[in-house]
Amino acid sequence: MTDATANQPSNSTGKTSLFVEDARTKKRNAAEARFKFYGMLAVATGVIALVLLLISILSQGIPAFSQTFMRVNITLDEQVLDPSGNRDPEEIAKVMTFAYDPIINNSLQSLADELSAEHPEVTASALQGMLSKASKGILRSDVIANPDLIGQTVEYEFLANGRIDGYLKGRVDREIAALDGNVTPEQLDIADTLVEAGKLEKRFNWDFITAPDASELRPEAAGLGVALLGSAYMMLIVFCLALPIGVAASIYLEEFAPKNWVTDIIEVNISNLAAVPSIVFGILGLAIFINYMGLPNSAPIVGGLVLTLMTLPTIIISTRAALKAVPPSIRDAALGVGASKMQAIFHHVLPLAMPGILTGTIIGLAQALGETAPLLLIGMVAFVNNYPESMFDPATALPVQVYNFTQRSDPAFVERASGAIIVLLLFLLCMNLIAIILRRRFERRW
């Protein structure tokens, strides 16, 4: 505005045409063009960073969703598994997984015999090295569940060892195999033979999403089931506690509370709390929820409570901003037609503020979903192999699982860490999607 009026005298002199730009206009236009360029540059930088991040995560992580399986006929030897022959589940359960090694080895011998006519390099011990170490556990639990299988020959699909899986995914080649103590180039040749014979096959692996974590000896069996459940429990707790508490606090502070030094102090403190490092909430959680209240270690209930405390300030701040953004005329009109203050707020102000509240809540939840530091102190950064049946059972969380995977020595865990990040991003996407749908439903225009 001021520029326009400042320009008027030079234009009114009539010496220049409106169609010819004078020096000053040129300068201003150039500045605008430059600013547009900077803006585009900033956007491009952001987009490039995002694309690079996504490319690196997707290219590393997508292989984690498929896994190599090996089809094997296993002869369940009665002599080893149930020497007394009375099929008593308790007696069968006494046979530990270690006893299943020779059973698998003997069964692989017959496969080796079958193939070695054409491919002499196929031996039972090489084949055994190509199977996942999780196989015997699967076999044992299957035998205990169905004692009738003993004495029969059953076809199983076991996971292939992480190195063989890596070969089919192109991560391991013969050069690497020659240096690697866990796989030999001959085993890779055998893998080719087995693929031809249709015994070895790579396909989509739901277990990566549903199975629990596995130890470092069997990276191929590791999954995200426990972490997903743990994160879901925690998000449920955070949503159910932080949203009502946060909204109630903000409505009171914004609409009802008198403006005096007490509310000023509370306001300052809420803003400060939002900036407190999350690990501080972990220390608080350990002291209050575990040591004082006696809630169990490593449980999602404690994690959820800690994350609730962490999320509250974010929700309160954004809810207050959303309430402030509702035009005063709406309030005045409601009060004018005789509504009580509470009616005006709950019937008119809150529905209009809902989109903003939901946005704030989702930002808070997303923050909580990605948090690991406070979970470290309450024992959720752990190896947990059993599914949590309730919020009080031990569990981990998705970001924790990413962290755990990156710490492991076996190179096969690298793809699993990236795969876990993809699942985490999808989890986040689902949450955002729900928020967008809810926001659309609540949105009102005036």
Place this chain on the structure above:
Amino acid sequence: MSFVKLSASALAIAAVSATAASARDQVAVAGSSTVLPYASIVAEAFGENFDFPTPVVESGGSSAGLKKFCEGVGETTIDVANASRKIREKEIKACAENGVTDIIEVRIGYDGIVFASDINGASFAFTPEDWYKALAAEHFVDGELVANTLSTWDQVNPEFPAQPIAAFIPGTKHGTREVFEEKVILAGCEHGGYMEAMMAAGVDEDTAEEKCMAIRTDGVSVDIDGDYTETLARIESNKDGIGVFGLAFYENNTAKLQVATMSGVTPSVEAIASGEYPVSRPLFFYVKKAHIGVIPGLQEYAEFFVSDAVAGPNGPLAQYGLVSDPELADTQKMIADGVIMGSGS
């Protein structure tokens, strides 16, 4: 308001499950990140073979684990602490103050510490003395301490290539650092006669030892506070780097790393078991005796951990890189009898 209903139902669910949550029924383990892979292998196999739930294994370091262990007796405290070093007197005292008096000490085997560099780089044959010369903060020359200014390996030992010294060693919070300082740096200092020279010049033994073990801080040696995966990443980006790794980690990454010999011995499970390879240390876990019989499966877990099928030379732990303990039978008997620390055995 739908969210009011939602939260009310959530609270109801929480209340119901609160009453359902009874005594802890799984073993809780915490401690050393070096022992973590072994403990999780055992926990997984334990869950597979027994009706008890799989133990929960937390990491966080030996000291943090033992601190948690010594917090007291009861369901909210952990049952087992993993450690890559022996429990200290101070920690035993802290335990006793909190009522944790009967502790069973279990040695599960030995772990080797190796020096490895990029697979395509030069090979090295170190002695502890080389490492002392390369990494000591100050050298004792002609009766006085002068700052270490060596910057390439050929200055340390003429047989080495002229490669810049870039060492990635475990940070001070790791148990591995202690072993590195004692068994490599201090041993090198003593072996090369540097400590003797210092003491001959009138420095008392403690100070001399301290001076021997002080690591230079001018950027040539980098402390890694994270895990071996971080050390590996550093070596991948700096091909001249030489890192300190656990034997198990190296054995899982032989395609990327080459190992250096120490005093002429190539590190391997056999060389460590026979004591030929000098840089190794025992690994432990500590069991709270008061919890045995209270927490279901604790006794069985401890027995299973050191059973021949698990911790023996052909078991899964040895497959991962643990050097099994030749005295495993004694350990098994000790757990079966519940012999506590300091009871004369």
